[in-house]
Amino acid sequence: MPAINVNVNGKSASGEVETRTLLADFLRNSLGLTGTHVGCDTSQCGACVVLLDGKAVKSCAVLAVQADGAEVTTVEGLEVDGELHPVQKAFREHHGLQCGFCTPGMMMTAVDLIRRKPDLDEHTVREELEGNLCRCTGYHNIVKAVLAAAEDMR
């Protein structure tokens, strides 16, 4: 089995994986970072989104071996010294979640979006979240939370 070394949330993480192990499974099963959720088999739900070298990707559509030598940020890596990330604060403030299953993927997508497009409007947020499915909220408060976080981070 290949040995890999990935920088996850600022810390070096090593492990042996099968070539067919998905990045999502490496994070969850080998590293115990279960904040990254897996909601589908078809790479369509977005629950598993993490940042790979700074960009939002679906960790269920990347092999763990492909992340060898890369930097990964998961939802666990968002808070700094016990202080929630502005996106996390905004999701709490605006009630941007109900069951919470889609929330890690939503927040990682939002962090990536605000990096690329700091000047957001509602239409853009809705378009950009199209790869993240939520069965509970109806999206309205998620959109509000993302807009508020972008405002806060400006």
Added chain:
Amino acid sequence: MYQFNYIRPTTLDDAAAQLGSADDPKLLAGGQTLIPTLKARLAMPSDLIDISALKELAFIRAEGDAITIGAGTTHADVSVSPEVLKAIPALAHLAGMIGDPAVRHRGTIGGSIANNDPAADYPGACLALDAKIHTTKRLIEADKFFTGMFETALEPDEIIKEVTFPHPEKAAYAKFRNPASRYAMVGVFVAKGPWGIRVAVTGAGQNGVYRCEEMEAALAKSWTPEAVANIKIAAKGLNSDMHGTAEYRAHLITVMAKRAVEASLT
């Protein structure tokens, strides 16, 4: 997923050599089609040759009256490229409408056209813009590249290196998305350039992307939305599935063609 060997070559030559010598290999680019396919156990390659980290395949080069895009360039990079936005904004727009942001960060133009999904977007742009597909072995004209649903002229040990798009005088893409998958229910790419007038339809044809000659003739007489607005497309040979009937898709082709011509004028 079945077991496979994983190989990460550091040069294109090395990748080509590995592809020629392994038992039943497959190239892995962005993985946005291949990994879901492997997860569903719909493919069982002996070796995956990962070309996603090859820097020599990821570039956008503006050159005189054409733009050349490396096969490993992501949809996200094409969608925001200043060179593409300037010379062929329709192509940047198309790349920005593929899937969702996470798919666009990994998925590549080479993977998209090699896969030739009948509902994919890039094949339409290649066909309408008379693109040239350069591989490790030869140059293939878009007209000869897409040979059927999920089929191309590529040989098993051939790798797409880059795609050259000549500048059009006018071009636009209109896509009616399947709301669940984000692929095209119907997408129409219209273009006018030194190579003539072309209308490429994706999402609808049973054999994948194709040119609609009736619309090309109408636009040759008059490049206006009205020229195509009343063309009734026959449903024969179009896809029918749970998302829409052939009749529905036939109707959408006219609507999308009209919108594309409109967009090309603004």
